[in-house]
Amino acid sequence: MITKQVTTQNNNSAAIGVFDSGVGGLSIAKCIHQTLPYENLIYVADTQYAPYGDIQHDILTKRVHSIAQYFLSKKVKAIVVACNTATVSVISQLREEIEVPIIGVEPAIKPAALASKNAKVGILVTQATAKNKNFIQLVERYKNDAQVSIQACPGLVDLIEQGKIDNKECQQLLQQYLTPLLNEGIDSLVLGCTHYPFLIKQIKAIAGDQLTIYETATPVTQQLKRRLAALSVNASLEQTGQCQFLSSKVSSQQQELFSKLWGQSVDLKPLP
Secondary structure, rough: OOOOOOOOOOOOOOEEEEEEEOOOOOHHHHHHHHHHHOOEEEEEOOHOOHHHHOOOHHHHHHHHHHHHHHHHHHOEEEEOOOHHHHHHHHHHHHHOOOOOOOOOOOHHHHHHHHHOOOOOOEEEEOOOHHHOHHHHHHHHHHHOOOOOOOEEEHHHHHHHOOOOOHHHHHHHHHHHHHHHHHOOOEEEEEEOOHHHHHHHHHHHHHHHOOOOEEOOOHHHHHHHHHHHHHHHOOOOOOOOOOEEEEEEOOOHHHHHHHHHHHOOOOOEEEEO
């Protein structure tokens, strides 16, 4: 059980905690940093247990609670669960136990379904998300009258975590997962994992310009911004936000990958 922490008016300069099983959540943390450059961020990559989609539910729950406890020890003013698997599996329980705002990620099914011209939408997800009942219910709730095809993508997260975004194996897997969706005639593609935005260039190389691609970094950032404003805990606009990066499995390879994906040199520290 996590000790409840209440957001107060006095922690405007407190950091925002962002976490994922690995580097995928950097796509969201980067958007937050670019949109709210005055906010301090603490990013945690639970690389020791990545990808979350491949571990048992009880282990996933323990890991998410452990990271949340770390954030609470740092007196964060908000937590962003920058992982689809963790969001659909554990976020409801977290919200019952923690009183700081908790922002999760949800695949952009609703806007994709509403905007699809031929009412055919594809979703790329991890195996765990594809089987999750909360996710299935989410699809049913927001698909409108669209035909929604869910494509599990085992192996993609592993390749991204290894920095193998541009190699032949990654291209072959993407081709394998995208082909049936393209054959069905989808015109909208939802990225249902925070790792997948790092493959947008590769997806476009396969699919061409026929797809509208939906990811979640911008809506998550806007929701975070609204929650901070509602609680009046925004940092001063004159402050320059500092970003800390931690991992449960630090390596020189990961340090290099973090820096590449973040767009500048990153000092990666071990998660205590």
